[in-house]
Amino acid sequence: MTTHSGVPEVVVDRLPQYLRALAQLESSGIDVISSQQLGELLQVTPAQIRKDLSYFGRFGKQGRGYSISHLLERLRNILGLDQTWNVAVVGVGRLGRSIISYPGFEPEGFRVVCAFDSAPVVVGQVAGGLTVYNFADYAEIAEREHVQIAIVAVPANVAQAVIDDLVAAGVKSILNYAPKSALTPPDVRIRNVDPVVSLQSMTYYLSAV
Amino acid sequence: MTTHSGVPEVVVDRLPQYLRALAQLESSGIDVISSQQLGELLQVTPAQIRKDLSYFGRFGKQGRGYSISHLLERLRNILGLDQTWNVAVVGVGRLGRSIISYPGFEPEGFRVVCAFDSAPVVVGQVAGGLTVYNFADYAEIAEREHVQIAIVAVPANVAQAVIDDLVAAGVKSILNYAPKSALTPPDVRIRNVDPVVSLQSMTYYLSAV
């Protein structure tokens, strides 16, 4: 549909923040907000908000601001959040099980529809209501289940191999919980979720004094 | 000790990546690496690696590259990772329990030493070997236990209030798992760990086609 070539990634990454703040404002009964007010709430400049939104269209009214419900609808549409996304979890250890059972995905339109592991003792088990499949069968099952996003929760030492397999199976979006930043081709999106890395840069500032 | 004013935050945030890659190289028996080689591994330019490191000193040898063990030691020292950090987990629900039991913190020098909740049914319980304290007593107990970092795992609707209390108690580093970006004073470091936000920007690229 739209070509996304023109929009900086840093702008796309801010849209979910706007979305979340607007959703909260809507639920507290507010109808309209200016870039000034939203900027105060999110601690960014009003100019940045207006510029970011201008990559996608003209959603405001001069002299008035933005209709929250209208802007929410447009942002959801832009981000592709007006549909449900099917997610596969790869790696059903302690962390994988937490992810499968995490209640925060479903309300936002991300549905964990299948789980994979390579260990024979784990394959066939039931975790969070899902039967665990053999990762060797990933491509076939993921296609059948219309999986669009893979969440990787395997040990660091096999992360790259697993991610290579996922890429080979055609996966274009990966959320990586493994403590290892993996290499992927440019058309594959990978985001790392790693609490230790976040802590490791904060300690820099703690050590300062 | 050092004043950190001159170093861009984006540089500090890359150091843990270098650290991780170097640690892996060391464990595979490699002694020396050039910025060129490390850049290929991490998919960044060699110039960026050299420039980043130059903010902190001169760690390489012309014509040769960087001694991995020496660079590791220096990076650990710069980031404050040559000591153990005591961590408190606030919010002992499903997610908080996962965090307390997560085995990835301890080997990296982050020790979860206490846990807090506000619900009377949870206070006094044992979770992952830790007795859950009343969050009302945070300041006193955190001081006694020498806590330097707080991990927040409470529902979105109380996240800001909890974080305000932590800031009032003198916490300077917060890892926030709540699905809500909270406001903090400039001297308080907060990092958000939110898988849903990561997914919500990836779907933008999936929707493209």
Next chain:
DNA sequence: TAGATTGTTAATCGATTAACAATC
């Protein structure tokens, strides 16, 4: 010494912000 690679400066690139005409 010859070859390689650093550390650093200067050039480039891209993102943020300020300013303001357009307009609700």
Next chain:
DNA sequence: TAGATTGTTAATCGATTAACAATC
């Protein structure tokens, strides 16, 4: 209409990269 705020351009700021003298 008068006041407010957008959308957008131009200016500023900061980060990345290229280039190369210094030197191991």
